[in-house]
Amino acid sequence: DAxxxxxxxxxxxxxGTPVTLRCHQTENHRYMYWxxxxxxxxxxxxxxSYGVKDTDKGEVSDGYSVxxxxxEDFLLTLESATSSQTSVYFCATGGDTxxxxxxxxxxxxxx
Amino acid sequence: DQQVKQNxxxxxxxxxxxxxxxxxxxxxxxxxxxxxxxxPAEGPTFLISISSIKDKNEDGRFTVxxxxxxxxxxxxxxxxxxxxxxxxxxAASMDTGRRALTFGSGTRLQVQP
Numbered sequence: 001d002a003x004x005x006x007x008x009x010x011x012x013x014x015x016g017t018p019v020t021l022r023c024h025q026t027e028n029h030r031y032m033y034w035x036x037x038x039x040x041x042x043x044x045x046x047x048x049s050y051g052v053k054d055t056d057k058g059e060v061s062d063g064y065s066v067x068x069x070x071x072e073d074f075l076l077t078l079e080s081a082t083s084s085q086t087s088v089y090f091c092a093t094g095g096d097t098x099x100x101x102x103x104x105x106x107x108x109x110x111x
Numbered sequence: 112d113q114q115v116k117q118n119x120x121x122x123x124x125x126x127x128x129x130x131x132x133x134x135x136x137x138x139x140x141x142x143x144x145x146x147x148x149x150x151p152a153e154g155p156t157f158l159i160s161i162s163s164i165k166d167k168n169e170d171g172r173f174t175v176x177x178x179x180x181x182x183x184x185x186x187x188x189x190x191x192x193x194x195x196x197x198x199x200x201x202a203a204s205m206d207t208g209r210r211a212l213t214f215g216s217g218t219r220l221q222v223q224p
Binding site: 031033040042043045050056090094098100101104105 | 115143152154156157160200202208209212214
């Protein structure tokens with residue numbers, strides 16, 4: 001277990017409002033990822049980071065931005081939330097191997 | 112277009128029998144494959160993996176088989192236990208530096224006591 005926490009665990013917000021989700025790790029892993037899980041799609045990569053201040057887009061990055069100012073923290077921001085962003089969001093970390101370790105998830109509802 | 116496919120949304124087996132979960136992929140650049148287990152309201156947990164240079168990897172009750180020519184892998188659980196009831200995700204990665212995973216849509220396994 002990589003010691004990954006996510007906050008908040010649940011959030012309900014209105015369309016058009018900004019939302020920031022936080023991921024915190026205690027394992028000093030270099031790689032950090034944000035995925036979203038939707039029925040019928042498994043988990044899809046939103047953004048990832050390969051070091052402090054080094055980030056890049058995943059396959060479903062539209063409407064999302066990320067920041068990583070410290071090794072242990074990776075923030076996901078929805079600049080203006082839409083109903084299509086209602087989902088469960090998972091943060092993951094990875095070290096020198098391919099295995100990734102996931103946080104408990106954040107359930108986000110956009111009304 | 113899904114590069115990793117799990118065509119069976121659900122599977123039900125009896126306790127003590129074998130569970131076989133299947134996964135197909137389309138991208139021949141994938142060189143590492145993983146299986147994750149997920150319980151409700153929890154994050155996925157890593158179960159077992161296999162490199163493309165191997166065709167089998169075993170860890171206790173779990174064995175993963177890889178058939179590169181068919182672009183197919185499977186997870187065998189023997190014997191199945193009620194605690195194995197969960198959603199299982201197949202994932203694949205390629206050595207591009209970012210180490211991101213491409214997931215299938217998952218198979219819900221129910222092990223009947």
